[in-house]
Amino acid sequence: MQRASVLTLPTCTSCNRVISPDEKAVRFPCPSCNRITIWRCEICRELSRTYVCSVCGFEGP
Ligand SMILES: [Zn+2]
Ligand SMILES: [Zn+2]
Known part of the structure; x- marks a missing residue:
């Protein structure tokens, strides 16, 4: 039997908290x-x- 592989969980761009898969988080490309x-x-x-984009520094709601 195979163990569930450790997923790399995303972190919130605003607060850097790890986002769990069952959370109602949103993701979108930098506008x-x-x-x-x-x-x-x-x-x-x-x-x-x-949030602040780490690439272009865009700040948005
Ligand atoms: Zn957050
Ligand atoms: Zn950007």
């Missing part, structure tokens, strides 16, 4: 440069925290 995927955890979505 400015389109080069990285922005992750936002449930909490940051609720609190409307800002």
